[in-house]
Amino acid sequence: MNGYAGQKDAYLKRLRRIEGQVRGIAKMVDDDKYCIDVLTQVSAATRALENVALGLLDDHLGHCVAQAAAEGGDVADEKIAEASAAIARLVRS
Amino acid sequence: MNGYAGQKDAYLKRLRRIEGQVRGIAKMVDDDKYCIDVLTQVSAATRALENVALGLLDDHLGHCVAQAAAEGGDVADEKIAEASAAIARLVRS
Amino acid sequence: MNGYAGQKDAYLKRLRRIEGQVRGIAKMVDDDKYCIDVLTQVSAATRALENVALGLLDDHLGHCVAQAAAEGGDVADEKIAEASAAIARLVRS
Amino acid sequence: MNGYAGQKDAYLKRLRRIEGQVRGIAKMVDDDKYCIDVLTQVSAATRALENVALGLLDDHLGHCVAQAAAEGGDVADEKIAEASAAIARLVRS
Numbered sequence: 001m002n003g004y005a006g007q008k009d010a011y012l013k014r015l016r017r018i019e020g021q022v023r024g025i026a027k028m029v030d031d032d033k034y035c036i037d038v039l040t041q042v043s044a045a046t047r048a049l050e051n052v053a054l055g056l057l058d059d060h061l062g063h064c065v066a067q068a069a070a071e072g073g074d075v076a077d078e079k080i081a082e083a084s085a086a087i088a089r090l091v092r093s
Numbered sequence: 094m095n096g097y098a099g100q101k102d103a104y105l106k107r108l109r110r111i112e113g114q115v116r117g118i119a120k121m122v123d124d125d126k127y128c129i130d131v132l133t134q135v136s137a138a139t140r141a142l143e144n145v146a147l148g149l150l151d152d153h154l155g156h157c158v159a160q161a162a163a164e165g166g167d168v169a170d171e172k173i174a175e176a177s178a179a180i181a182r183l184v185r186s
Numbered sequence: 187m188n189g190y191a192g193q194k195d196a197y198l199k200r201l202r203r204i205e206g207q208v209r210g211i212a213k214m215v216d217d218d219k220y221c222i223d224v225l226t227q228v229s230a231a232t233r234a235l236e237n238v239a240l241g242l243l244d245d246h247l248g249h250c251v252a253q254a255a256a257e258g259g260d261v262a263d264e265k266i267a268e269a270s271a272a273i274a275r276l277v278r279s
Numbered sequence: 280m281n282g283y284a285g286q287k288d289a290y291l292k293r294l295r296r297i298e299g300q301v302r303g304i305a306k307m308v309d310d311d312k313y314c315i316d317v318l319t320q321v322s323a324a325t326r327a328l329e330n331v332a333l334g335l336l337d338d339h340l341g342h343c344v345a346q347a348a349a350e351g352g353d354v355a356d357e358k359i360a361e362a363s364a365a366i367a368r369l370v371r372s
């Protein structure tokens with residue numbers, strides 16, 4: 001099971017929109033649009049991806065991590081370490 | 094003219110790859126993959142988009158901003174202010 | 187109780203070092219050092235602060251959040267929501 | 280010469296304030312304050328440092344880079360490459 005199961009459709013919709021944003025950026029480059037306008041769209045797509053990541057992380061903490069913590073033991077420790085590593089990757093990306 | 098004209102094909106190729114990464118993330122969600130594995134791919138796509146932005150910014154400084162600065166006057170000041178605003182959006186996204 | 191209790195001295199040492207880094211940056215500005223050299227030190231201090239934040243977050247998940255999750259109920263939900271909000275602030279800062 | 284010369288006092292004031300913020304965070308840790316409250320202050324200090332960096336970068340582009348670009352040649356290219364590297368460090372920190 002995964003933490004985002006209840007909101008799968010919403011995530012799919014957001015990801016399709018981001019895919020469209022990236023395709024739009026490629027079209028802007030192909031059409032020789034002004035650098036700063038391309039950059040504005042790249043920043044918007046980056047922020048949209050980050051928001052998807054923050055949502056997935058919240059779902060993961062609320063389901064997978066919370067459940068493992070309730071059971072305790074080594075699995076709980078592993079889930080926490082794994083989540084912390086994912087957070088670090090996100091903060092540094 | 095834009096700053097990335099000489100490397101348009103390389104940017105298009107990178108953007109198509111990122112578009113494919115985002116489509117792959119949607120497929121992972123659709124296939125109910127584990128949250129942390131989805132998050133790892135979201136971080137990778139975010140970083141790839143940031144690298145495109147840094148490349149476009151470097152091209153922009155080296156062409157558009159450098160040329161405006163060589164001409165001087167108000168246009169130069171405007172180009173610098175515009176580039177600084179784009180950098181701020183990037184740092185905060 | 188807080189999650190970082192076991193490593194209080196290590197955090198204090200890291201924070202004193204960052205305080206010294208910021209004081210060093212002020213001295214560089216006062217001594218009219220080259221912009222790029224000042225910026226390099228600002229990036230280093232920023233990264234050091236982010237690493238402190240990632241450490242505190244890991245401790246918090248491993249202690250406060252894990253304990254609340256083990257107890258379950260509303261408190262668990264609140265702790266998860268609070269941690270997610272802190273992660274979002276960190277990712278966006 | 281450096282780009283921030285005209286605003287040296289303002290930068291010194293901002294950096295002293297950030298130094299005080301970091302000292303305040305150390306005091307919070309020493310007083311065993313709640314993790315999330317400490318994290319909120321770390322995010323605030325990180326953002327304040329980033330804003331100093333964005334200011335220094337804007338000054339640098341507007342003075343050092345603009346002047347080098349006006350003179351042209353290898354020095355201009357070097358200054359652009361150096362600024363781009365500083366921007367990349369900032370975006371990734």
